[in-house]
Amino acid sequence: MDSSNQSSQPSNSNHLFDELRWVIQIRRHLEESTEDDHDIPVTIFKVPKALRVSKPEAFVPQLIALGPYHHWQPELYEMERYKLSAAKRAQKQLHGQKFQQVVGHFIKLEHITRAHYHRYLDFNGETLAWMMIVDTSFLLEFLQSYAPEEGKVLRRVPSRMSHLVDKAGRKSAHNMILRDIMMLENQVPLFLLRVCLEFQCSSLQEADDVLTLMLNGFMRALCPFKMMQNFPCIDVTRHAHLLELLYYILVPKPEEQNCEVIDIHEDQNDAGGSIDQTNNDDSSHIKQFFNASWTAASGLNGSYLEDNHQSASVLCLEKPVEYLFLLWKTSANSKTENSSSNQNISKQPLIEEIMIPSVRELVNAGISFSATKADMTTIQFDLKTVTLYLPTVKLDNNTEVILRNLVAYESSLASGPLVFTRYTELMNGIIDTDEDVKLLRERGIILNKMKSDDEVAKLWNSMSRSVRLTRVPFLDKVIEDVNKYYSSRWRVKTTKFMKKYVFGSWQFLTFLAAILLLLLTSLQAFCSVYSCARWFNPAIIGQ
Structure with a gap:
């Protein structure tokens, strides 16, 4: 007991010493x-x-x-x-x-x-x-x-x-x-x-x-x-x-910029949410049609098929049609389950990458890049010459630390727009690979003193994190104009359509295969009831 009391005395004295020290500091201050x-x-x-x-x-x-x-x-x-x-x-x-x-x-x-x-x-x-x-x-x-x-x-x-x-x-x-x-x-x-x-x-x-x-x-x-x-x-x-x-x-003086600051919330959708919603809306009418058709077909009485005088051909068509509707219903349900299960994973309180094409995609769409020898106020998109102007930036082994701390300083300010952060998000958006860095380097926008273009691409791609979202009018106007011009190109429209409705949808390709199977089975059923030799034999004999 005595030893425990003695051991507790130093801790109590230290606690009292800390309190007295705090009181002395506050009083002196x-x-x-x-x-x-x-x-x-x-x-x-x-x-x-x-x-x-x-x-x-x-x-x-x-x-x-x-x-x-x-x-x-x-x-x-x-x-x-x-x-x-x-x-x-x-x-x-x-x-x-x-x-x-x-x-x-x-x-x-x-x-x-x-x-x-x-x-x-x-x-x-x-x-x-x-x-x-x-x-x-x-x-x-x-x-x-x-x-x-x-x-x-x-x-x-x-x-x-x-x-x-x-x-x-x-x-x-x-x-x-x-x-x-x-x-x-x-x-x-x-x-x-x-x-x-x-x-x-x-x-x-x-x-x-x-x-x-x-x-x-x-x-x-x-x-x-x-x-x-x-x-x-x-x-x-x-x-x-x-x-x-x-x-x-x-960075331009804050009073010269009319900007809006938006805090990040946990339930805020990311930048790609609108695109996913659009895809769902486009296919909703088709899903409703097939679901309604399947419901109607499922309610038919099987005796109708048995009493039908063309039961042979109808029974041949029954399995493909049933398979077609079941395939569509299964794929639709699977897509719904996947989207609901991934909803919590994709919902993150982070600022996502700006929705803007990469440098390579912009160049392929006919957009030119030009370097300026000034600050960020020179960033602009000239629609007449289809040229995106960006300031020349020098990148070396010290640049990443400097850029990150500039973003941290800007984010720590009590108020004001995140102009520099928005610039880093823009560069992150247009640079995806070392090929994008090479194109900007050849045009004098990037002065690369690092080991490779791949290191520069990794530098920009790692700077997508921010603490709050800011709308900077002169930068957002540039992004909006570039996206508008890029989306207006027929080549881009065709590519987007093919990716969205053909190559990007295995359900669509499966649906086409099911339609082809249905047509071939229908032809087989027709030929089993009606002799098809009178249409094909003359052609064979003629050859």
């Missing part, structure tokens, strides 16, 4: 947070589970942790020595000021830093400040390699970091850091980079100029769209973090 942070939007989120489950490694840093979300992960702690080395070099650039002064300034900005993160940060103010200044020092040293040579930069990349930093992207470690830097959960607020640079420069304006040069070079190298013309000017004071800045460059 309410007393010290005198400034209002309601105007600071949350911009750094945890990735939604619906997106994370498809490919977790695309959202969890693999080499370096930046910010508080993944700071204590043991597998990422090896990079701490490089971050500390970067902080030491940054300390030498403070122009006589002490590093503690920078930390004190970061502590004063604690409430603003916390406001950017969606999840509660279980760190005290000083710990958070030291963490952020170390991570910020490393991030600035990494970004400076992208500043143009003719521009003003702080210093050259040190030899200790030479095996990690490579602007040309030839080193695997550089690409791993690049992917980790662009992950949603690994973001650091940009205003902290401005503060850190301000201590290293003579003025805030000079710090903004240096940071702008870094970010401009970094975004030009990183941007998936090859926007050679009208690359947007970067205002470092308007953006929250690197991923949000890239999103702003790629």
Whole structure:
């Protein structure tokens, strides 16, 4: 009894300690947070589970942790020595000021830093400040390699970091850091980079100029769209973090788009539901006719056939007709049972692929593709020239992580259209195989720096998952116009008819075989009653 009581005492004391710690944190937060942070939007989120489950490694840093979300992960702690080395070099650039002064300034900005993160940060103010200044020092040293040579930069990349930093992207470690830097959960607020640079420069304006040069070079190298013309000017004071800045460059401003957002429900039908319903409606009248005919035939009295003076021919016709109606009734019932049994399986709360033909099918229908050197606002379908315009997108080993995290950031916003997600769904819809990728690559729409076209096809086909459905008018108009033109082609109409009513329906082929069997049996019954030799013998004799 004594031992059990003693063992329970530590757990109770730990529980009381946690409660006291919570009370102290809440009291300190309410007393010290005198400034209002309601105007600071949350911009750094945890990735939604619906997106994370498809490919977790695309959202969890693999080499370096930046910010508080993944700071204590043991597998990422090896990079701490490089971050500390970067902080030491940054300390030498403070122009006589002490590093503690920078930390004190970061502590004063604690409430603003916390406001950017969606999840509660279980760190005290000083710990958070030291963490952020170390991570910020490393991030600035990494970004400076992208500043143009003719521009003003702080210093050259040190030899200790030479095996990690490579602007040309030839080193695997550089690409791993690049992917980790662009992950949603690994973001650091940009205003902290401005503060850190301000201590290293003579003025805030000079710090903004240096940071702008870094970010401009970094975004030009990183941007998936090859926007050679009208690359947007970067205002470092308007953006929250690197991923949000890239999103702003790629996606039109939300206020310029009139879009509608629709939440996904469990009972929402997928995109192919309307087609299945149409098929059922088309065959309903035929089913009703055969069912009614079979019911009427089944109700006939068998004595009628026995008393009929043409019983021989009628009895010969009885079996084929009975087989025909039974075959149709069995196939109809089987189709109904299969559709009802698969109803729960096909009903999934996921966004299905956009209903649009593949690139190969569109090209065969006479639609051309043309590349644009701008953002997604240039996506359009010109009916006069029958040309679909798409922005040129560069795909390499880093692109998939960047695209997935852009989708995650867009999905995490409280409101607004999923414009970028809609674009990925469009590319997923028109790309099915490596042949589709090859056609787009030959037309300059895809710049493939991956191993093969098949890898590019798998990349787009794996990005069909979303958290909610959005209607984006200018993209939906393009999809609607392309489908309308494609469906209007006679070749397409003929192909659809053959697939739907002939090759795609074994019941139809069985029905034709039964009709042929009925005709042959009827001919045999007719010849058994009436001699057919007088019609066929003269022809044989004549030969």
